Amino acid sequence: MQFTQKSKEHIDSCRFCWMCHHVCPIGNATGLERNTARARALGLSLVARDAIQYSEDIINNVYECTLCGGCMTDCVTGWDPVMFTKEARLGAALDGKLPEYVLTMINNLNEKGNIYGADKNPNIPVFEDKDTLFFLGEDTRAKGCAKNAVELLKKAGVSFALLENEPNSGASMNFLVGAVAETKEMMEQCAKVLSNYKTVICYDPYDADVMLREYKEWGIEVKAEIKTFTSFVAELIKNGALKVKNSGKSYTPQDNPYLARDLEETQPIRDILSACGTVNEMLLNKEHTVLAGQLIMGEYMDDVILKVADARWTNAKNMDVKTLVTESTAEYEYLLRTKPEDIELKKVEEVVLECL
Numbered sequence: 001m002q003f004t005q006k007s008k009e010h011i012d013s014c015r016f017c018w019m020c021h022h023v024c025p026i027g028n029a030t031g032l033e034r035n036t037a038r039a040r041a042l043g044l045s046l047v048a049r050d051a052i053q054y055s056e057d058i059i060n061n062v063y064e065c066t067l068c069g070g071c072m073t074d075c076v077t078g079w080d081p082v083m084f085t086k087e088a089r090l091g092a093a094l095d096g097k098l099p100e101y102v103l104t105m106i107n108n109l110n111e112k113g114n115i116y117g118a119d120k121n122p123n124i125p126v127f128e129d130k131d132t133l134f135f136l137g138e139d140t141r142a143k144g145c146a147k148n149a150v151e152l153l154k155k156a157g158v159s160f161a162l163l164e165n166e167p168n169s170g171a172s173m174n175f176l177v178g179a180v181a182e183t184k185e186m187m188e189q190c191a192k193v194l195s196n197y198k199t200v201i202c203y204d205p206y207d208a209d210v211m212l213r214e215y216k217e218w219g220i221e222v223k224a225e226i227k228t229f230t231s232f233v234a235e236l237i238k239n240g241a242l243k244v245k246n247s248g249k250s251y252t253p254q255d256n257p258y259l260a261r262d263l264e265e266t267q268p269i270r271d272i273l274s275a276c277g278t279v280n281e282m283l284l285n286k287e288h289t290v291l292a293g294q295l296i297m298g299e300y301m302d303d304v305i306l307k308v309a310d311a312r313w314t315n316a317k318n319m320d321v322k323t324l325v326t327e328s329t330a331e332y333e334y335l336l337r338t339k340p341e342d343i344e345l346k347k348v349e350e351v352v353l354e355c356l
C-alpha cells in the first residue's frame with residue numbers, strides 16, 4: 001500500500017496525538033482505542049513504513065470511520081484524518097483487498113443502483129418537470145421515506161421532477177473506495193442528468209456534499225444550480241410560498257456533519273425552526289455537531305451505529321430537548337430506532353407541515 005507524501009505527513013502527525021479522541025462518534029460508542037484518529041494513524045504509519053502488512057484487521061479499522069470530519073474540525077493544528085482514511089480505502093481497492101462486506105455493497109450498486117440491493121421503491125411517485133429536479137438519493141429511496149418532503153413542496157406550489165430512474169450521485173462509492181475511475185464515471189453520469197435542469201433540490205446532505213464539493217474538486221461540471229432541501233424550504237418560507245404559523249414549540253436542530261462542516265450550512269434549519277417555534281440548541285452544535293446515524297456503515301456494523309445514535313439521545317436528554325429535528329434520512333432512521341419515549345423526533349419537513 002503506497003501513500004502520498006501528503007497523507008504520510010498527516011498520518012505521522014496524528015499517530016502520537018490524543019487530542020481529538022473525545023469527539024469521535026464511533027470511538028465514543030465503542031469505547032475502543034482503535035476507533036480514534038490516532039490509533040488509525042498509528043496502524044497506517046506502520047503500513048506506510050512497510051513495517052507490517054496492510055492486513056485485514058487494519059483494513060477493517062479503516063472502514064470503522066464515518067468520515068464525519070469531527071476530528072479534523074477539532075484539530076487545532078490542521079491535520080486531516082478523513083483524507084488519509086479515504087486514501088487508505090482507495091489503497092485497499094487498488095490492492096484488491098476490499099473486505100467482503102464492501103464488495104457486496106459495490107455488487108449491489110452495480111446490479112440495483114444502490115448499495116443496499118433494494119428494489120425500486122413503489123411508494124415513490126414519478127413526476128415530470130423541465131426546470132426543477134427533486135433528487136432524493138439512494139438512502140431515502142432504499143431505506144427512508146420522502147412522502148412528507150414531496151407533500152411540502154407540492155403545498156408550496158413547486159413544480160418538480162421526480163425521476164423513475166434516478167442516477168446514483170456517486171456518494172456511496174466515494175465513501176467506500178474514493179477516487180477510482182468507476183466513482184468518477186458514476187458522478188459524471190449523474191452530473192449529465194442534473195444538467196438537464198435549472199435547479200436541483202437535493203434531499204440528502206451527503207449527496208449534496210458530494211455534488212457541491214467533490215464534483216468541483218474532481219472537475220465535474222453541473223449546469224444546474226444545486227440547493228439543499230433545507231435551504232430550499234427556508235427560502236420558500238422567506239418568500240411567502242409557505243406560510244407557517246409559529247407553534248411556540250421548542251425545536252432542537254441535529255446538525256448533519258456533512259452539511260454543517262463540509263458545506264458550512266447551519267443557518268437554514270434554524271431559520272425554518274425559528275419560524276415554526278423556538279430553537280433550543282443541542283450540546284455540540286453547528287460545525288461541532290456529532291453524527292447520529294450512518295446507513296452505509298449500518299450494513300456492516302449496525303450495533304455500533306445504534307450506539308452512536310443512542311449517545312446522541314443522551315446529549316439531547318442532557319439539554320432538555322423536547323423535539324429533535326434532523327435533515328438526514330440516515331440520522332433519522334437510527335435516531336428512530338433508539339428514540340427515548342419522552343423526546344419527539346421529526347424530520348424538518350414534518351415540522352413545517354405541522355405549522356401550515
Ligand code: SF4
Pocket residue numbers: 013014015017018019020021037038071072074075076077078079080081
Ligand atoms: S486530527 Fe489533530 S487532534 Fe486529531 S489525532 Fe490528528 S493531530 Fe491529533
Ligand code: SF4
Pocket residue numbers: 023024025026027035036037064065066067068069070071072081082
Ligand atoms: S472522521 Fe469522524 S468517525 Fe472518523 S475518526 Fe474522525 S471523528 Fe471519528
